[in-house]
Amino acid sequence: MDENEGRRRNIRDRISELEKERHETLQFDKRFTSNDENVDSFGKLEVFQEGTQQKYNKRKKVLEDELKALGEGTNEQPLLLDHHSLRCKRRRLNRKRTNRRNSVESYDHTRSREENKCQRDVGSQSDRDSPTSECDSGRDNECSSSEKQTRKEVIEILDSSDSSDDDDQIHTERNVDAEVIDSSDLDDDEVNEEGNDSQLSGEDNIQESSENLAQQTPLDSGRMESDDDHFDSDDDEDEDDVRSELRKENMNRIEESKLSMAVQGFRQKSVEVPQPPDIDDIDDIDGSSQTSIAIANDAIPFEAEGGEVIHHGERFRKNHCYLMDTGGGNQEIVGILDFVSDHAARCILVVRFEDTIIGIEDEGLEYKADYIHESHVQIYKEVSIVELSELGEEPEDVKEIPKLIYEPQRDGIWCQFGYFYNEHSFIQAGRRNQIKSLEFFAGCGGSLQGYHSCNFKTVMAIENDDMAVKTLKANNEGLRVYEGCVRDFIKDYDTLSFAIGKIDHVHFSPPCKGFSTANRNEIMSDNDRANNDLSLLIIDVVRKTSCATAVFENVLGMWRRKNVHYMKNIVKELLKLNYQVRCATLKACDYGDAQKRPRFFMFISKNSIPIPSIPAKTHADTNSYVTVEEAFSSLDYNDGAMENMNFKTSDLRPGQHGLIRLDSQKIAPSVRASSIPPFHYKEDRCISVREAATLQSFPTYYIFHGNITSQYRQVGNAIPVKLASNVARSIQTVLAHKYEGE
Known part of the structure; x- marks a missing residue:
């Protein structure tokens, strides 16, 4: 067939x-x-x-x-089709049909309500004489007018739905005692993305009151609100689709690379072919899973006299590199780690730096591979036992195994890579008394709470949103806050450094709306570019502070083809500054937060300091995830004094315009900075600000300032506290000691 x-x-x-x-x-x-x-x-x-x-x-x-x-x-040759795009189109068609029906149902409900109201009003005046007919006529006209207006709104919704290529999330709402959700909270295509602990943009799509608009700040320093995980009404499914799309896009590039062919050739020549990671996708990443080569790693070293072996008249030396013919006219470089017998050695694969992710230029990307840190790198844990008879002469351009280790992207862990040195090559020089840190794009303090739990001393937080600053100061007594944009802080740093002192660690979470995987614009807008450019400021911050370690956090959208040059440029410039870099993806639910929320992390350290390890999961089994009901159990609903229990309201119900209801026995989707908060799993209302903060693992005593829109935004923009705590613990392990050359 x-x-x-x-x-x-x-x-x-x-x-x-x-x-x-x-x-x-x-x-x-x-x-x-x-x-x-x-x-x-x-x-x-x-x-x-x-x-x-x-x-x-x-x-x-x-x-x-x-x-x-x-x-x-x-018998024509079939073309390559993008089936992910087709699935997305089908979902959008189904949602349009659902929205049309919901709109008409809403109209019928409104019309019936108006008719009943008219009948009640007419009945209440049935005992009157002549005024009755005039009143009835007036009521009829009022109902007819209201009915016309409602019908007009329904028609506009249908017309908008038909004329748009994507779903227009339009809805109407009524005012009630609690603040009503503004219709602009539903952005087209859910382009907004979670700008974790970043600053509010002056061109934010959320329409607020004149008081809030007056508080908005310039674009280059503004806090962005967004969400990477709420792509459509079918949240988890669409999130998986986007991640699948990113994986497919990256794996196609990886499989066609020279490095991939080198790895395959190397494994074919090994005595025991190593197995790839037992990981199907990002969900199984625990941060420590790597290629397991039991035979190669557990082999008993052979005591070679003088660190060399003579085999068939050829001399082979430990820590030296040799060419190996992998077939098809290809030759790869391997380095001998040690000998396992007089005829076999435990070898590691060595490749040119230009064959790693930073050394490759992609057509159409704003990236130049114009920097070579070292001529060659060893491939992380790509170790196998190789017969000495398979090895040839020493290559001319590299004699010994290079010190720099490259951790490549692999199938199953395509979103993880790094450049670093062996952790055993660093020399400790005493204990570090205190870890001093700077917090950029601090927001309301989610990541700051995580670092404080590990005894970090935040000497200053940089934040530009007035209400977020007020929240920071109210919950962190004595904290010094720089109320302004990051660019201004960098300009003022030379003056401020006298008061701040030496910095050990920097946390940097820039705006990420432009990186959003939900942002389907193929061409980057000026607004997106301006916000994305803020991510490059991490280079200036590291250069200025000369910090020992740093953490850069953003969304998975940095892996998209149109955005990946930002990540590559950051890594390249950090390598130039003599820093090590390790990139990975972490999910909040794997660390005890009651929501999914996958995020891109970049761990950074000086060449004289070990690179921080990727935090091990504390909730590796999905059965151990903290559910919504478990998270909410910490709230005392009978405590009338509990702050931030207010919530937005809407005439919409779960299933309409992407609005969902939480499942009490599952983790929640990402807490969002914009749009309608999800409905409570039991009560017929949106979750409150306090409940949203609980999903972010904020303690119940943590108070949020500002109006309800600002409070939701602050919570949605924060990094989950427990995720931040685990990241901080990984940094703390490294910075517990001082190191020679630091």
């Missing part, structure tokens, strides 16, 4: 489903317009059906083109 027959059959089925959907929609339009006696005021049936027909014809043509591309009825 043709290997593409299954795919063609699937497309044909989808065309049939599309025809059925078109028929149902046409009937829906007909029923909708026929029920409206004032239809001429808002649009005619022909207009609806013409738009519907054009829309479905366009979708059908796309499917037919795909069918043709797969060689329907021919």
